[in-house]
Amino acid sequence: MKTPKLVYHPPPRTHFLWWCAAILCALLTTAVIIAGIIVFVGYLVIHPRIPVISVVDAHLLHFSYDGAGILVTQINIVVRSKNDNMKAHASFSNFNLELFFDGIRIAVLSTASPYEVRKNSSVDFNYDYTSDPIPLNPKQMDDVDAYLKEDEVRFDLKGGARARWKVGVLGSVGFWSHLNCQLHFHPSNGSYISRRCTSKAK
Numbered sequence: 295m296k297t298p299k300l301v302y303h304p305p306p307r308t309h310f311l312w313w314c315a316a317i318l319c320a321l322l323t324t325a326v327i328i329a330g331i332i333v334f335v336g337y338l339v340i341h342p343r344i345p346v347i348s349v350v351d352a353h354l355l356h357f358s359y360d361g362a363g364i365l366v367t368q369i370n371i372v373v374r375s376k377n378d379n380m381k382a383h384a385s386f387s388n389f390n391l392e393l394f395f396d397g398i399r400i401a402v403l404s405t406a407s408p409y410e411v412r413k414n415s416s417v418d419f420n421y422d423y424t425s426d427p428i429p430l431n432p433k434q435m436d437d438v439d440a441y442l443k444e445d446e447v448r449f450d451l452k453g454g455a456r457a458r459w460k461v462g463v464l465g466s467v468g469f470w471s472h473l474n475c476q477l478h479f480h481p482s483n484g485s486y487i488s489r490r491c492t493s494k495a496k
Contacts, residue, residue, distance in 0.1 A: 345377045345384040345411060345457045347471050348492040350418070354479035357447060359438055363430040367395070369449070371421045371477070373403065377411040382459050384411045391453035391473060393423070396434045400425045403453075442481060449477045454493055 349371060356368035373391065377384035387408035393401040401423045411417050430438065441447040454472040471493035478487035 343378045344469070345375065345379070345386070345459070345471065346493045347373060347375050347386075347389075347455055347473055348490075349451065349475070349477065350374045352477055352479070352486040354447065354481060354484040354486070355422075356424070357479075357481045357484075359430065359435070363432075363435045365395075365428040365430055365438065366425060367400070367428075368422075368424040369393070369401075369479075371403065371423075371451075373419045373421065374416050375409070375411050375419075375455070376416040378414060379459070380414050383413060385409070385458045386411065386471075387456045387458075389455040391451055394450040394452065395428070396430075396437050398428060398434075400428060445480050445482050446487070447479050447481045449479075451475055451477055451491065 351372040353370045354367070355370055356366065358367075359365040371393075375384075375386050375389075385408060386405075389405040389409075391403040392399055393403065401421075403419070403421045403423075405419065409417060438447075452474050454470055456468060457471045458466050458468040473491070473493040475489075475491035477491065478489065479485065480487065
């Protein structure tokens with residue numbers, strides 16, 4: 295009986311395009327890793343702080359209502375955009391704050407265009423608003439009476455801005471700064487009862 299001959303078949307060669315694809319993927323992976331290391335090291339060196347918006351001063355210039363329940367108020371609010379970073383510029387856009395009294399929106403505080411805040415600096419916006427006559431319902435009239443007796447009136451300020459860091463060759467990072475706080479005043483003299491009113495990142 296004859297022994298059958300063994301025939302050797304070499305494995306098929308990998309197509310040239312597959313080699314190109316594998317090399318390209320390896321290069322991309324390496325580039326991503328290097329970029330991640332650069333960003334991480336840059337963050338450790340620069341150690342950026344989140345730019346914030348906050349109310350730094352205010353004054354209730356006028357607050358009165360008549361027997362028909364018509365309220366008129368005038369209020370001044372100073373809002374500061376602050377960038378504590380020593381090595382990074384910051385820019386703000388979509389700046390929009392809404393002022394409410396007892397659930398009634400009475401004012402919108404905004405900027406006409408985006409703006410920049412340089413390294414370790416701040417920009418203040420001074421808003422002076424006089425309301426149109428505001429009709430109050432019986433519940434709101436009761437609230438106003440209580441505020442006047444307590445000599446403390448409250449306004450709600452809500453909104454925020456889109457903030458972005460400019461960190462040299464590392465590019466930029468964006469986030470929303472959201473502000474939601476109450477402003478308290480003494481209606482007898484219009485003085486602002488200072489308390490923390492600063493944005494949080496979202």
